[in-house]
Amino acid sequence: MMLLEQIGMRVPVVQAPMAGITTPALAAAVAHAGGLGSLGVAAMDAARARQEVRAVRAATSARFNVNVFCHQPPRRDAGRESAWLDGLANDFARFDAAVPETLADGYRSFLLDDAMLRMLVEERPGVVSFHFGLPAAAQIGALRDSGAILLGSATSLADALKIRAAGLDGIVAQGWQAGGHRGVFDENGPDERLETRELLAALSGVGLPLIAAGGIMARADVQAAMDAGAVAAQCGTAFLMAEEAGTTAPHRQALASGKTRMTRAISGRPARGVENIISRRDDSAAPDYPLPYSALKALHGAASAAGETGYGPFWAGTGCAEARPGTAAEILGRLVP
Numbered sequence: 192m193m194l195l196e197q198i199g200m201r202v203p204v205v206q207a208p209m210a211g212i213t214t215p216a217l218a219a220a221v222a223h224a225g226g227l228g229s230l231g232v233a234a235m236d237a238a239r240a241r242q243e244v245r246a247v248r249a250a251t252s253a254r255f256n257v258n259v260f261c262h263q264p265p266r267r268d269a270g271r272e273s274a275w276l277d278g279l280a281n282d283f284a285r286f287d288a289a290v291p292e293t294l295a296d297g298y299r300s301f302l303l304d305d306a307m308l309r310m311l312v313e314e315r316p317g318v319v320s321f322h323f324g325l326p327a328a329a330q331i332g333a334l335r336d337s338g339a340i341l342l343g344s345a346t347s348l349a350d351a352l353k354i355r356a357a358g359l360d361g362i363v364a365q366g367w368q369a370g371g372h373r374g375v376f377d378e379n380g381p382d383e384r385l386e387t388r389e390l391l392a393a394l395s396g397v398g399l400p401l402i403a404a405g406g407i408m409a410r411a412d413v414q415a416a417m418d419a420g421a422v423a424a425q426c427g428t429a430f431l432m433a434e435e436a437g438t439t440a441p442h443r444q445a446l447a448s449g450k451t452r453m454t455r456a457i458s459g460r461p462a463r464g465v466e467n468i469i470s471r472r473d474d475s476a477a478p479d480y481p482l483p484y485s486a487l488k489a490l491h492g493a494a495s496a497a498g499e500t501g502y503g504p505f506w507a508g509t510g511c512a513e514a515r516p517g518t519a520a521e522i523l524g525r526l527v528p
Contacts, residue, residue, distance in 0.1 A: 194340070194361050202225040204227070204425075204426060205423055206523075208230055209370075209371055212437050215246035217436050219250035219251045221520075222247070224524075230243055230258065231258045234298060241314060244316055245314065253317075256316065259320075261326055262298075262481075263324070275486070287493075288490070295482070297485055298480075301321070312336075320342040321359075322374045324376045343362055343363070344365050345362050346375050346382065365405055366385060369427070369508050370463050370508035371463065373453070375461070378480065386405065387403050387405040388415070391419045402422065403419070404424070406509050408426070410526055428510055429513075432517070442505045450465065452471065456469055457504045459484070465505040469501065469502045
C-alpha cells in the first residue's frame with residue numbers, strides 16, 4: 192500500500208490512460224474522487240499535452256498520471272507499405288475516397304521527444320507511466336528529479352525485470368484481456384499471452400508493487416486482483432462509458448456486442464478492440480507501428496461520413512459488454528471494494 196500512499200490515492204483504482212479517450216475532465220474527476228486519474232498524451236505534441244495537464248491541475252490538487260509511449264521508430268519499407276495500401280484500395284473505393292499515397296508516422300516516441308520531457312519536468316503531474324518500453328536513463332533521471340512517481344507496463348516477467356532494473360516505482364501488469372495496445376516491449380518477440388491473474392503470479396517475486404490491468408470491470412474483479420497480490424487495479428474499458436470520457440457515440444454503441452479481437456491491422460502493433468471490419472482483416476503483413484494508423488484514420492473518416500462505422504479503432508477489453516454509463520465518480524464507486 193506504500194505506493195498508493197505516496198501517490199495520495201484513497202481508493203485502489205487507476206483510470207487507464209487511454210490515448211484519444213481520456214480527457215482532463217475524466218482524469219480530474221477520478222483523481223478528485225480518490226483514485227489515480229490518467230491522461231494518455233501519445234497522440235499529442237508537447238504544447239497540446241501541456242494544455243491538457245494544466246486543465247487537470249486547474250480542476251484538482253491531487254496527483255495524476257501522464258502516460259507516454261516509448262516505442263522504437265518504425266522501420267520504413269516502401270514495398271511493404273505500398274502493398275498494405277493496395278490491400279485497402281477496395282475499402283476506400285466503397286466510399287469514393289482516394290487511397291493515401293504514403294503511410295505517415297504520426298506518433299512521436301517519447302524516446303525522441305525532448306519537448307515532452309521538458310513539459311513533464313516543468314508541469315509535475317505527480318505520476319508518469321510508460322508503455323511499449325522504457326525511456327533512456329537520462330530521461331528517467333530527469334523525471335525522478337522532478338519528484339515524479341514512475342510506472343512501467345509489463346506483459347511478461349522479462350519486461351517486468353527490465354522495469355525493476357530501471358529503478359521504477361511500480362508495474363502495471365497488463366493481462367491479455369486488456370483493451371487497447373498491448374504493452375509488449377518487442378511487438379515481434381514471443382508473447383505468452385498471460386491473463387491478468389496468471390501474470391500477477393508470474394510477477395509476484397519481482398519485488399515492485401503491481402497494478403493489475405485487464406478484464407477488471409466490477410468491484411469483485413478489483414478485489415480478486417488485490418487478493419492475487421496487486422496493490423490496485425487499472426480499469427480502462429469500465430470508464431469508456433463515463434460522461435467525461437471522449438468515447439464517440441459509435442464506439443459506445445459498439446461495446447454492447449461484447450466481441451473483441453487482438454489485431455495489428457489498425458496500428459501495426461497488437462491491440463484489442465471491438466471486432467469489426469478492420470479488426471477482422473489479415474494483419475500478418477501490417478507495417479510497423481504506427482504507420483497503418485494514418486491510412487486507417489483516413490478510411491474511417493470516409494466510411495463514417497457515409498454512415499459506416501465498421502472501420503473504427505474502437506479499443507475495448509474483453510469485458511466491454513459490462514460497461515455501464517455514469518459519471519466517472521459513479522463508475523469509480525462501482526469498482527471500489
